[in-house]
Amino acid sequence: MRHKFFEIKNFKGIEQVKIDFDSKPQSDVYTLVGLNESGKTTILEALNFFSYKAETLNPLNLPGYTVKDVHELIPISKRSNFNDDISIKVGFELDDEDNKKLKEFLLGSLKFFTFLLLTQYRGFRKDDTRNTLFLFDEPASNLHPSAQSQLLESFGKFPTNTSIMYTTHSHHMINPDWLEGTFVVKNEGLDYEDEDNYNAKNTNVTLQKYRSFVANHPNQTTYFQPILDVLDYSPGKLENVPNVVMVEGKNDFYTLKYFQEIVLKRFLSVKLMPGAGSGNLDCVIRLYLAWGRSFIILLDSDSAGVKEKKRYEDLFGILVQNRIFLLKDVDSSWNKEMESLIEKTDIVAIQSVAYPSTSKFNKTHFNRAIQELYLTNKKPKMSKVTVNNFQKLLKFCEQKLK
Numbered sequence: 001m002r003h004k005f006f007e008i009k010n011f012k013g014i015e016q017v018k019i020d021f022d023s024k025p026q027s028d029v030y031t032l033v034g035l036n037e038s039g040k041t042t043i044l045e046a047l048n049f050f051s052y053k054a055e056t057l058n059p060l061n062l063p064g065y066t067v068k069d070v071h072e073l074i075p076i077s078k079r080s081n082f083n084d085d086i087s088i089k090v091g092f093e094l095d096d097e098d099n100k101k102l103k104e105f106l107l108g109s110l111k112f113f114t115f116l117l118l119t120q121y122r123g124f125r126k127d128d129t130r131n132t133l134f135l136f137d138e139p140a141s142n143l144h145p146s147a148q149s150q151l152l153e154s155f156g157k158f159p160t161n162t163s164i165m166y167t168t169h170s171h172h173m174i175n176p177d178w179l180e181g182t183f184v185v186k187n188e189g190l191d192y193e194d195e196d197n198y199n200a201k202n203t204n205v206t207l208q209k210y211r212s213f214v215a216n217h218p219n220q221t222t223y224f225q226p227i228l229d230v231l232d233y234s235p236g237k238l239e240n241v242p243n244v245v246m247v248e249g250k251n252d253f254y255t256l257k258y259f260q261e262i263v264l265k266r267f268l269s270v271k272l273m274p275g276a277g278s279g280n281l282d283c284v285i286r287l288y289l290a291w292g293r294s295f296i297i298l299l300d301s302d303s304a305g306v307k308e309k310k311r312y313e314d315l316f317g318i319l320v321q322n323r324i325f326l327l328k329d330v331d332s333s334w335n336k337e338m339e340s341l342i343e344k345t346d347i348v349a350i351q352s353v354a355y356p357s358t359s360k361f362n363k364t365h366f367n368r369a370i371q372e373l374y375l376t377n378k379k380p381k382m383s384k385v386t387v388n389n390f391q392k393l394l395k396f397c398e399q400k401l402k
Contacts, residue, residue, distance in 0.1 A: 004091035027181030034185035039205030136166035148172035214292035
């Protein structure tokens with residue numbers, strides 16, 4: 001059994017939000033980030049209120065779990081004339097085993113005996129196939145940064161049939177691998193630049209997936225600052241992080257750069273970023289996804305390129321849909337590496353700049369010659385076929401980045 005969504009309506013400061021757990025690639029760790037009083041804790045309280053029955057907690061005398069007056073849950077802005085309902089809905093995905101053994105939804109824990117016993121061993125109970133959702137409100141409070149990092153690491157070691165939701169202000173509690181399950185919580189009624197004029201009646205807690213929030217509000221970095229901190233990067237107001245074409249390595253980078261700037265002197269808006277091999281773009285992909293910036297990946301049509309394209313698509317799922325291209329996606333006849341776009345006579349002409357005695361293609365010599373030509377701004381005579389090939393390739397990249 002797996003949680004699919006929670007939908008909260010008219011609960012304290014929340015008018016209506018939906019938390020979608022059906023992320024791709026799948027995540028079991030969900031992060032809420034936002035400023036003070038934005039509503040992060042209110043969301044956890046709503047989920048907790050759904051999961052627990054107040055009467056089962058009375059013996060422990062835990063404050064906050066028993067609601068004496070249901071009217072306290074009505075949003076302040078609606079209390080004067082409220083004729084709606086208060087609801088917390090949850091969706092599950094059940095497998096065949098769940099349908100046979102379905103018992104009670106999410107048995108809550110009675111104040112855990114130890115963190116280890118509650119979290120690490122609960123999932124191993126015999127014949128218990130239920131998914132447990134753990135809710136942690138600011139779990140990093142009063143912890144040393146190293147302890148916070150250890151706590152975050154422990155989240156990734158929870159049993160497979162458990163999920164976690166936690167709130168945080170700390171960049172030590174952000175894992176870039178879990179950004180697909182991260183949400184930004186915002187109180188639309190609170191102007192953080194003019195807090196003195198805050199009116200509780202205007203409270204409206206909203207929830208938006210992190211990547212969507214960054215794409216729609218790239219300048220509101222305060223709301224997702226912990227994530228920027230962990231990525232060791234905070235976009236400055238005057239700094240532009242360009243949309244880029246990621247290529248396999250420095251050889252493809254210099255080849256494209258040379259034809260773009262020296263030979264064609266066109267498509268200069270296309271920014272190129274070299275990788276460290278066709279299979280080593282994972283980290284920079286995560287960064288660009290986290291920043292909400294546009295990018296495409298251009299790979300050779302050889303077996304390595306085909307293999308890595310599939311791996312990236314499996315790893316990042318829909319997030320890289322229509323972002324990864326092989327050379328043969330530009331032209332079906334381009335079934336090899338980038339050097340194959342250059343006529344043989346042009347290859348020899350390029351190599352002869354650095355190696356005058358050259359008579360046939362040598363990959364190392366060719367790549368060194370391309371770099372030298374680029375740095376010295378030299379342009380040997382090129383065939384129309386070669387020039388047209390790179391013009392077609394760069395035009396394709398320019399169109400895909402728009």
